[in-house]
Each structure stands twice: as C-alpha cells, then as structure tokens.
Amino acid sequence: MLSAQAPLRPSRGVVTLASPRYSKIEAILHKSPVAERSQLSPRAADAQGIAAPAPVDQDYAEGAEVWMGNHRFVCTHALGRGSYGEVWRAKVISGEKDLKEVALKEVLCQSQGELQQAIFEVQVLLALERAAQVQQEGIQLRVPRCIAYKVGASPQGWRVRTAMTVAPGESLDCFIRRPAPAGCSCLKALRKALVLVGRLLRDIGPSLQLLGPIAWHRDVNSHNILVDGAQHDSPELCESASFWLIDFGLAVDSQSWVSETGKWRTEYIGGDSRYWPPSSWIMHLVGPEGFDRRPDLCEQYQRRLDIHGLGITALELLCSMTMACTPGHHEEELRPWLPILEAWKSYREAVWHWWSVVYAVFSTGGDLGPVQQQLVEERLIERLLDLLSRIRMALRRCAEELPQDKSRKLLRMIADMLDEGKTFDLREIQRLLGGPMIDAKPKPKRFHTSPSNGHVCSPLKAEVALQANRMHSARISHDAERREKLETSFPGHQSLLLRMQSFSAQLRERKVQEGATALELQLQQLRRKVVGQARHRLQHLAAEHVRRSETQQ
Ligand SMILES: Nc1ncnc2c1ncn2[C@@H]1O[C@H](COP(=O)(O)OP(=O)(O)OP(=O)(O)O)[C@@H](O)[C@H]1O
Incomplete structure (x- = not known):
C-alpha cells in the first residue's frame, strides 16, 4: 500500500536529487537530476574503472528467492509499500539459527546521494543495535534488527536490499x-x-x-x-x-546536523x-x-x-x-x-x-x-x-x-x-513510566564499514560509516592505500562502494566545495526574495484594507 504521506516527503537524496523535491527553492539550487545521475551512474562508475555491480536479483514477488550472504529467503507476501520500494515478508530458508521470517525492504536509488541515504538507513539500524548491546541494563529496542543487507544494480542505478526482523502489529x-x-x-x-x-x-x-x-x-x-x-x-x-x-529512511547523522554551521x-x-x-x-x-x-x-x-x-x-x-x-x-x-x-x-x-x-x-x-x-x-x-x-x-x-x-x-x-522553550530530556519518560535508565551520552567515536554484496550484519563487527561524506582530503590518500588492500580481499560491491566514496569525496573536495559559497549566497538571495515578496504583499494588503475602511467611512 502506498502511504498517504509518501509523496509529501522529499527525496532521500542528501545532496543529489533525482526525484521531485519538496521545496522549490531547494530544487532551483540543485543541478538537474540527469546531470546528477550521470555523475556516478553505474555506467559512469564503470568508466571510472569501478567494478560493475553483480547481476540483477530477482524482483520481490510471491515465491521469489532472495539471497543475502549466507541467508536464503522466500518471499511470501507484501507487508507494505513506501515511496522508494516495497517491503515483503519472507520465510528464512537458511541463515541465522532460530530466525523464522524477515521483512525484506528494497530501496531503489537513482543517484549517489540516494544510495548513500539508503545505506545510512541500514547503518543506523546496525549502530542502534550496537548501542543497545553496550548498555549495562538490558534494553529491548523497539526497532527492527538488521539481519543482512545487499547493494545491487537496478536499471535506474542501484537497489539496496535489507533483511530485518518483522515488527509486529x-x-x-x-x-x-x-x-x-x-x-x-x-x-x-x-x-x-x-x-x-x-x-x-x-x-x-x-x-x-x-x-x-x-x-x-x-x-x-x-x-x-x-x-x-x-x-x-x-x-x-x-x-x-x-x-x-520503523522506517529510518530520512534519518540524518545527528553529529554533523547540529552546530552553528x-x-x-x-x-x-x-x-x-x-x-x-x-x-x-x-x-x-x-x-x-x-x-x-x-x-x-x-x-x-x-x-x-x-x-x-x-x-x-x-x-x-x-x-x-x-x-x-x-x-x-x-x-x-x-x-x-x-x-x-x-x-x-x-x-x-x-x-x-x-x-x-x-x-x-x-x-x-x-x-x-x-x-x-x-x-x-x-x-x-x-x-x-x-x-x-x-x-x-x-x-x-x-x-x-x-x-x-x-x-x-x-x-x-x-x-x-511540544514546548520549544523546554529542553525535554527523554530520560523523563523512564523516570515517570519505569524501564531501564539509558546511558546515551554522545559518543564521538564513529564506525566504519562498507556494504558488501550480501553483507551479514553482526552489530559487534559492524562498523558503520556514518561520516563517509565528511571525508577530509588529508584522509583520502591514507584511505586509498587501505582501499587497495581491502579491494584484494573484498572484491565486488565493497570495492565499488569504497571507490564511490573516494570519488564522491574527491568531487566534493574539488568541485562542490568550490561552488558551496556561491550556492549559499544564491540560497540566501532566493529566500530573501520570497520573504520580501511576502512582506510586500502583506503591506499591499494592509494598505488596501486601510483604503477600504476609509472609503466605507
Ligand atoms: N520491519 C518491518 N516489519 C513489519 N512491517 C514493516 C517493516 N518495515 C516496513 N514495514 C511495512 O512496510 C511499509 C513501508 O515500509 P517503510 O516505511 O520502511 O518504507 P518506505 O519506502 O521508507 O516508506 P515511506 O514512503 O513511508 O518512507 C510500512 O508502512 C510497514 O507497513
């Protein structure tokens, strides 16, 4: 079922845009989808010497078999449909012991930004599970657990498939x-x-x-x-x-989100x-x-x-x-x-x-x-x-x-x-309603990983690349050496993704950041224009109101 809210939501793309945007102002400021897509479409990536993705997987449908690493699933029926793909319930044929069924989500990505966002969604689930495990008191997380995930090719770009536990109800x-x-x-x-x-x-x-x-x-x-x-x-x-x-598809990295800049x-x-x-x-x-x-x-x-x-x-x-x-x-x-x-x-x-x-x-x-x-x-x-x-x-x-x-x-x-004047502390909830107190101090430590072709998620091993898009140029050369080593041991999508991250970081370094100041200026001008027009219209309405009142008198 297509959610009623779905079209209201903007693209998952973080910087790049392929689908209609919510804000016209923002839409004006972004390059055309075609240009963005061509930046790192599989074909373009190929031209850069990036390994071609694995063959296209079977679509989700009743009875369809889906492989992810050691896991084999068979789709039974659709659980729901969102703006970026479908979620299916599937039986576990082989893989994690005692796991009977999973929810299989598929997110279709047309741009690198969308791909990053879809991967981030998986990474957040992994990081959350890891955060819950290090708590002293047992916390029962009320979010789906990520079992495995996989990045594959789709006719428009990529598809990110995730197997997660089925949330009840x-x-x-x-x-x-x-x-x-x-x-x-x-x-x-x-x-x-x-x-x-x-x-x-x-x-x-x-x-x-x-x-x-x-x-x-x-x-x-x-x-x-x-x-x-x-x-x-x-x-x-x-x-x-x-x-x-559920649905962490619009999540953003809280640490790079907050602060003056x-x-x-x-x-x-x-x-x-x-x-x-x-x-x-x-x-x-x-x-x-x-x-x-x-x-x-x-x-x-x-x-x-x-x-x-x-x-x-x-x-x-x-x-x-x-x-x-x-x-x-x-x-x-x-x-x-x-x-x-x-x-x-x-x-x-x-x-x-x-x-x-x-x-x-x-x-x-x-x-x-x-x-x-x-x-x-x-x-x-x-x-x-x-x-x-x-x-x-x-x-x-x-x-x-x-x-x-x-x-x-x-x-x-x-x-x-609901009060912007109050610094509401979520621990208030446990204080009032009970439940284990959580030690959730911000941890500056970041995690690193890359999605693999059928990566099996172990939250302890899972190192989540939450700041792939924050790579600094100084780190790029160091990472390049590391990537060389990794590529020999993990071919396929891991290599593809690592190269894409590097390429993306270099692009940002060389091109996007050069234009960032100009874009920011343009953004400010546009916003000023909209507010200015609104103010002008309000003044006009007020003047008209006064004129009408005077005429009536
Ligand atoms: N882990 C899960 N367990 C059970 N049902 C799920 C699970 N994940 C998703 N669903 C079902 O699938 C629907 C779509 O999933 P989800 O919201 O994650 O997709 P989406 O493409 O991100 O959707 P949206 O357009 O709302 O952003 C949900 O409304 C829910 O009914």
Whole structure:
C-alpha cells in the first residue's frame, strides 16, 4: 500500500536529487537530476574503472528467492509499500539459527546521494543495535534488527536490499482510524488511550534516546510506528501492547546536523508536515534566517524534531481514541479533558489543511513557490505557535485538576515535548513510566564499514560509516592505500562502494566545495526574495484594507 504521506516527503537524496523535491527553492539550487545521475551512474562508475555491480536479483514477488550472504529467503507476501520500494515478508530458508521470517525492504536509488541515504538507513539500524548491546541494563529496542543487507544494480542505478526482523502489529495510523467498538464510552476510551500513550512513550522513548548520539529519525509519526496487542477492550489488557518504530529512511547523522554551521542549515527538510514542529515550517517557508532572534526554535530544529513528532503522535492517539466515542450522560469526569480535545481538534483541522494544500501541489508536480508564499501570508508559523500553545495550556490545566499522579505527569510530559522553550530530556519518560535508565551520552567515536554484496550484519563487527561524506582530503590518500588492500580481499560491491566514496569525496573536495559559497549566497538571495515578496504583499494588503475602511467611512 502506498502511504498517504509518501509523496509529501522529499527525496532521500542528501545532496543529489533525482526525484521531485519538496521545496522549490531547494530544487532551483540543485543541478538537474540527469546531470546528477550521470555523475556516478553505474555506467559512469564503470568508466571510472569501478567494478560493475553483480547481476540483477530477482524482483520481490510471491515465491521469489532472495539471497543475502549466507541467508536464503522466500518471499511470501507484501507487508507494505513506501515511496522508494516495497517491503515483503519472507520465510528464512537458511541463515541465522532460530530466525523464522524477515521483512525484506528494497530501496531503489537513482543517484549517489540516494544510495548513500539508503545505506545510512541500514547503518543506523546496525549502530542502534550496537548501542543497545553496550548498555549495562538490558534494553529491548523497539526497532527492527538488521539481519543482512545487499547493494545491487537496478536499471535506474542501484537497489539496496535489507533483511530485518518483522515488527509486529499494524501501523498506528490504521489503528487510530478504526471505528471504536459499539457502545464504547468516551471515558473508557480515554482510560484505554492513557494506557496506550504510556506504552507508546515507554517503548519508543528509549530507542530515540539511544538513537540521539547517532542520528535523528525525522519521520516519527503514526504511520511509522507499529502497534501490537492494543485491540483489547479492557484498559488493563492494553498494558501488554507494544510499539515499534520503523522506517529510518530520512534519518540524518545527528553529529554533523547540529552546530552553528551544521547540515541542518542546508539539507532538505524531511518528514510528514503534520508532525512538524514550528521550526520545520520556519525552515521550509523562510530558511535559517527565520531563526533570527528565535534561539529556542533553532535549537528545536537542530535537536528535538523526533521528540516533537513523538509528542504529537502521543496526543493524536489520546485524542483520536477518545473522540471516536460518543460522550455518555454521566461523564462528568471527562470535563477537565474537554479543552485538550478542543485544542487538538483546532490543531488537527489547521495543520491537516496546510498539509493537504502542499500535498496537492507536490503530488501533481506543481510549483510550490506560490503556495509557500500564501502560507507565509496566512501567518502559518504564528498560527501554529498559537495552536501549540493552546494545546500545552490545556494539557497543563487538565493536569492540575487530575487526582491521579501518573496521568497528571503524563500530560505535563506531552506538553513539555511540544514546548520549544523546554529542553525535554527523554530520560523523563523512564523516570515517570519505569524501564531501564539509558546511558546515551554522545559518543564521538564513529564506525566504519562498507556494504558488501550480501553483507551479514553482526552489530559487534559492524562498523558503520556514518561520516563517509565528511571525508577530509588529508584522509583520502591514507584511505586509498587501505582501499587497495581491502579491494584484494573484498572484491565486488565493497570495492565499488569504497571507490564511490573516494570519488564522491574527491568531487566534493574539488568541485562542490568550490561552488558551496556561491550556492549559499544564491540560497540566501532566493529566500530573501520570497520573504520580501511576502512582506510586500502583506503591506499591499494592509494598505488596501486601510483604503477600504476609509472609503466605507
Ligand atoms: N520491519 C518491518 N516489519 C513489519 N512491517 C514493516 C517493516 N518495515 C516496513 N514495514 C511495512 O512496510 C511499509 C513501508 O515500509 P517503510 O516505511 O520502511 O518504507 P518506505 O519506502 O521508507 O516508506 P515511506 O514512503 O513511508 O518512507 C510500512 O508502512 C510497514 O507497513
């Protein structure tokens, strides 16, 4: 199934672009897809003396056999479809002992940037598993475990295939949309929702905490969270529900993202705009200049996108479940909650509308510029800040009126997650809801590996190349020597990838960095132009308004 949000998301490409972009401004600034593709298409890579990829694998289909290293799988049925390929459930025929089935994901990449991003997705899963293993207390990660992965050729470029464990359940957005059981009262639904929200935060919080030093997911929402065991009528039984975070396809390296000159300034915006904090809209509509005199929002964009996404998802779960039922006559207990439900309703109406306006243009490949301008004129950012402030106020007021300590703290916690003024610490979740405390201090240590043709993932051995795109020229010659050695022992894709990384680093060194300053200038000019036009239009509207009022008088 094609996800409803999928087309809204920008390309996975980090710098290069092959598919339609979300932002017109960014699109203008990038070279044409054709030029980008030709930079390192398999043919071009071949011309550079890079080894040709292995023969094309069988497509995923019922009964199709898939090989990855020592693993052999047989596809049974499609689990889902995303914007970059399909995910299939498959039986394990041979490979890891006791492993019965896997989810096979395939990401089709048309440019080197997309290839890097697809590999990064796998590397993040590996790094996360490794981070969980070094924790003193046993942590049950609620993300799929990477079993094996493989890079192969596809007619358009490459395909990255990953075998991972199957996360149980269904996507949370399907669960939320399902009609409530007949006769269910609002109060009962609310009690059940509170249990589930607690479980959601308790399951996803630690994974995000471990993820923080490695990457930002950037797409935390009800579509990318699966829920299992939540269909019970009784709130008590819902205590055993579990939530899983999937789809790390838009993740970015958190260490190079953050800082004064970090990549947050220049990289494309990712994720589903219904779960964006105001800072993402600022970036989308105005650019980094929009953070002038707004340090809290700038900090939010750099460090707390996932926390905000999780907070909105929690609130969505709480309110949607409660609002799906009809209030009974004697539900006085519901009274303190009503302002929360009203604030959520207003938020949902406005934000879902903004999302659909952008979605409509994006899905037809239209020009986003006028829409962006219109949203600036509509004062989207100020309105969103206001809607969120109303939500926080309603949550905190309700918390004051509640007798039950746990619900009270839960509401305050969600309010803090949605507050750009608060430096929300994910450990708050364990403090309130229990679970092992995680030592997730940022680790400067980086890991290195290259995907191989059928690489079998052992997180202990897995060294993840999180900073392949940060290679410095001084390191290139050293790496070249290392690569020479590696190529003799690991031919095929490993060699291809290593050469590509080197080629990419050299390109960046020689060409891209030369143009970076010019591009940055161009970007600033364009952003200024858009904001200038919007300001001009606002002034015009204001003048017209004054003129009309004077005429009426
Ligand atoms: N490990 C998994 N276990 C179970 N189901 C999965 C798993 N991974 C993916 N799926 C299913 O496949 C669907 C698509 O997967 P995923 O979101 O990773 O693909 P994508 O191409 O990145 O999608 P998107 O367009 O949303 O970015 C998911 O919505 C989910 O239903």
